[in-house]
Amino acid sequence: MSTEIFNRAGDSITTEDETLLLDSIHRWLDRDVKDKVMALEHADEYPHEMVAQMKELGLFGATISREYGGLALPASTYAKIVTTISEVWMSLSGIFNSHLIMCAAVERFGTPEQKQEYLPRFAKGEIRGGLALTEPGCGTDLQAIRTHAVRDGDNYVINGTKTWISNGIEGSCFALLVKTDLHAEPRHQGMSLFLAEKGDGFSVSKKLKKLGYKGIDSAELVFDDYVVPASRLIGGEEGLGFQHTVGGLELGRINVAARGVGIANAALREATAYSQVRETMGKPICQHQAIQTKIGDMATRCEAAKLLTESAAQAYDKGERCDMEAGMAKLFASESALKNAEECMRIFGGYGYSTEFPVERLYRDAPLMCIGEGTNEMQKIIIARQQIARNPV
Helix, strand or coil: CCHHHHHHHCCCCCHHHHHHHHHHHHHHHHHHHHHHHHHHHHHCCCCHHHHHHHHHHCHHHCCCCHHHCCCCCCHHHHHHHHHHHHHHHHHHHHHHHHHHHHHHHHHHHCCHHHHHHHHHHHHHCCCCEEEECCECCECCCHHHCCCEEEEECCEEEEEEEEEEEECCCCCCEEEEEEECCCCCCCHHHHEEEEEEECCCCEEEEEECCCCCCCCCCEEEEEEEEEEEEHHHEHHHCCCCHHHHHHHHHHHHHHHHHHHHHHHHHHHHHHHHHHHHHCEECCEEHHHCHHHHHHHHHHHHHHHHHHHHHHHHHHHHHCCCCCHHHHHHHHHHHHHHHHHHHHHHHHHHHHHHHCCCCCHHHHHHHHHHHHHCCCCHHHHHHHHHHHHHHHCCC
8 A cells, every 4th residue: 555655755745755645546546446436436335445545545644744643745745636536536535635624623723632632543544534514504604603512610512413514424523613602793703613522412313415426424413412521622712613614624625626626637538538439420529629629628727727726735835824825726626627527528428428437427526616615606705805905005
């Protein structure tokens, strides 16, 4: 599994290291993933074997610091890994991405004790999980959450429901966003983030069925007088949960952008290959101008989406505020994925609609990128506000 390459890369990322990392990922995908995707996808079956292999590869600790047993990969390298995996099966990237956002919240904002207790176990994949933010009555507007926690001595008692939570069934620990003050104004000052491990009062009510993004489990989580120790309040101080969450979403949006690049690339690859073997009017369809204009646009979208994603990842690595850059990358890459998937299906014609080819999976997976980690409509507002703020008259 070439874990030596990953371990060495954690010391200092060079171009050679990154190439070796990506080569290792490519070999794993070719050997253990590519031929199994179709069956797992159509059965909506959790890929236990592949998850075990991702643990060996170190992916659950990809962005965690070396001192806690992680690989300490920069976001720019991490984004390329996500793109590479998403070209084969996007669902796999979701299994470790939501987990790593939780990890980032602990590493950036957690107490020293929380870091020592959780990050090494997160890095090994011994404990896996993700973010528990969305509720039945709110998504993008996180300040509208209703799940709440009440202090009771050395503990908090939590009640509420979360939905569309990635890794909700197979995961065991979640960064749980709650209200610790229901009457705070502004609302975000009443929000806190907890590390919530499964136990009494924490149940999974159901697995949610989806159009795409199969394999990874999306679930509804219910908290009914769930008791969590006060020591698991991330950072040890109430009222900072919204800021902790928003900081993690920058990495999440870079991940979604990288997934979009992967889907767009896969659609371009499939369309390019098929157009050279499918013939109409006595010649391959790639020789028809109508197909050429589609492929030209698809290739351009792929390159532009890749560059925007790299720019956002580089800003993140520098420690700069990058909600504008991450929003641009997420917006453009996800829309590129959606359009490329549609154009690929058009190029394939009837075969694109068949479940025997990967085209229909790309077509089903792509729309999620326009919704996940904040809708594209919201990204436009974030971009516009930052554009104005950065360019005052």
